[in-house]
Amino acid sequence: VFRTEVRDNNLSPAWDPMKLKAVLLNNGDPYRPLRLKVYDYEASGKHRLLGQVDTNTAKLAEAHAAGAQLVLEHPSKPGPCGHLLVKGFQAEVHPSFLDYVSAGVEISFMVAVDFTGSNGMPSDPASLHYMSPNGSPTPYEEAIMGVGKVLDFYDNDRKYPAFGFGGQQPHMPVSHCFPLNHNPANPECDGIPGIIQAYRKALTIYGLSGPTLFTPIIKAAMAHASQPTAHLRYNVLLILTDGEIMDMDDTVSAIIQAAQLPMSILIVGIGNSEFANMEILDGDKVRLAAHGKTAERDIVQFVEFRNFKNRGDALAAELLAELPGQFLAYCRARNIMPPAAPPPPAGTVEPSAASPQPPAAPAAGEPALPGAPPPPPVFG
Numbered sequence: 001v002f003r004t005e006v007r008d009n010n011l012s013p014a015w016d017p018m019k020l021k022a023v024l025l026n027n028g029d030p031y032r033p034l035r036l037k038v039y040d041y042e043a044s045g046k047h048r049l050l051g052q053v054d055t056n057t058a059k060l061a062e063a064h065a066a067g068a069q070l071v072l073e074h075p076s077k078p079g080p081c082g083h084l085l086v087k088g089f090q091a092e093v094h095p096s097f098l099d100y101v102s103a104g105v106e107i108s109f110m111v112a113v114d115f116t117g118s119n120g121m122p123s124d125p126a127s128l129h130y131m132s133p134n135g136s137p138t139p140y141e142e143a144i145m146g147v148g149k150v151l152d153f154y155d156n157d158r159k160y161p162a163f164g165f166g167g168q169q170p171h172m173p174v175s176h177c178f179p180l181n182h183n184p185a186n187p188e189c190d191g192i193p194g195i196i197q198a199y200r201k202a203l204t205i206y207g208l209s210g211p212t213l214f215t216p217i218i219k220a221a222m223a224h225a226s227q228p229t230a231h232l233r234y235n236v237l238l239i240l241t242d243g244e245i246m247d248m249d250d251t252v253s254a255i256i257q258a259a260q261l262p263m264s265i266l267i268v269g270i271g272n273s274e275f276a277n278m279e280i281l282d283g284d285k286v287r288l289a290a291h292g293k294t295a296e297r298d299i300v301q302f303v304e305f306r307n308f309k310n311r312g313d314a315l316a317a318e319l320l321a322e323l324p325g326q327f328l329a330y331c332r333a334r335n336i337m338p339p340a341a342p343p344p345p346a347g348t349v350e351p352s353a354a355s356p357q358p359p360a361a362p363a364a365g366e367p368a369l370p371g372a373p374p375p376p377p378v379f380g
Contacts, residue, residue, distance in 0.1 A: 001025060001034075006041045017088060030058040036084065038072060049074065051081040064089035095338050097324035100331065103338035106233045107154035110224065111195055112217040113140055113180065114241040114270070115167030115202075116210040122203050128242055128270050129203055139305055140240050141196055143268045146312030147238055147319055148192040159188040161224060162195045165217050167206030174209045177216040178202075211246040214239065218254040218265065225263040231339060234327050235263040242271040244278075252290045255281065259288075259295040264326045266319050267302045278302040297329040298322070 002020055007013035026032040035054050039047035051072030055063075063070055064086040072082035101107070120127030128139050137145065152158055162180040169175075179187035180198035182205060189195045221237040245251055255265065267282075269275040281288070282302040288295040301322045308315035330336075 026057050031056050061089050100338045106156050108233050108235045109151040110161045111238045112163045115164045115208050116212050117208040118243045139270045146315045150316045158191045161187045162189045166210050168209040176213045177220050213247045214245050215247050215250040215254050222258050225261040238266045240268045243273045252288050256293050256295045259297050259299050264299045269304045
């Protein structure tokens with residue numbers, strides 16, 4: 001189950017604290033038998049047993065509270081051969097992602113679409129923004145629909161701020177953050193269909209330009225994530241882009257700041273670029289750092305769309321795979337627990353344990369999970 005570090009040439013060793021999940025330690029049963037063994041380390045690997053004690057998690061907690069020692073015995077030698085002192089014992093409850101969602105935490109979805117010239121003119125069949133006469137979705141629309149239909153389950157009002165970047169209206173400077181619905185006062189779109197509709201209309205208003213800059217979009221998402229809310233809201237910014245960014249240093253600095261806010265950033269690479277900088281931003285191998293500051297957690301997930309062409313569900317699964325862990329890292333660092341469930345309305349009669357009521361049938365097309373919002377499999 002667990003092995004401590006070695007303490008050399010020490011007859012009274014003190015080991016570092018051990019941190020174990022309950023499922024590994026005792027599978028949630030505080031009375032499940034545990035055997036603690038102490039060995040004399042040998043470089044050959046043939047370690048010599050010094051003594052052992054049979055106990056359980058409940059007894060370890062009691063021994064710590066009482067300051068009592070556990071007596072070590074050797075299976076082939078009579079009498080005690082040593083003692084163990086439990087110098088610390090603490091049980092921590094770490095709620096799951098589903099615990100938070102079931103308690104009413106909202107996942108708020110934002111989207112940003114690349115309008116830079118490298119996508120190709122929308123009238124060109126080779127363009128990533130090409131509007132096919134037969135109504136086939138663009139790669140950008142496929143990605144939005146694939147991820148959005150999952151996040152739809154977690155956003156209470158299903159109103160999504162949607163932006164473009166790298167676009168330009170006639171006789172106007174290039175904009176690196178503009179609302180797709182052409183309404184700066186309220187950039188929210190009604191559901192995923194609303195995003196698609198606004199995206200298509202924006203392509204008739206904005207010409208494709210450049211360069212590709214992420215910082216303004218991330219700053220806008222940070223402003224949204226900083227707004228006070230009556231309940232915990234975790235914000236997810238989806239950026240869809242076809243190429244490398246021109247403001248890498250500023251983007252890294254912005255992400256480091258954003259890691260302190262309740263937000264994550266999902267990046268989908270559209271097209272056939274190399275996307276080397278996106279892999280760096282992903283931060284799975286090396287935590288992002290700049291100007292002496294390191295991101296407190298990883299908040300970026302990058303996926304290449306070409307690996308999931310015509311597989312929207314698989315794209316969503318890969319893109320959202322790290323989101324629960326990123327959310328939990330934010331909550332645990334701030335000791336944020338799931339909000340208490342609101343009391344039932346006055347006069348409500350709750351079903352008794354003796355006569356449980358069957359769960360309501362889910363709406364058509366929705367996964368069923370009685371007693372909680374229906375989480376799609378990708379959040380497992």
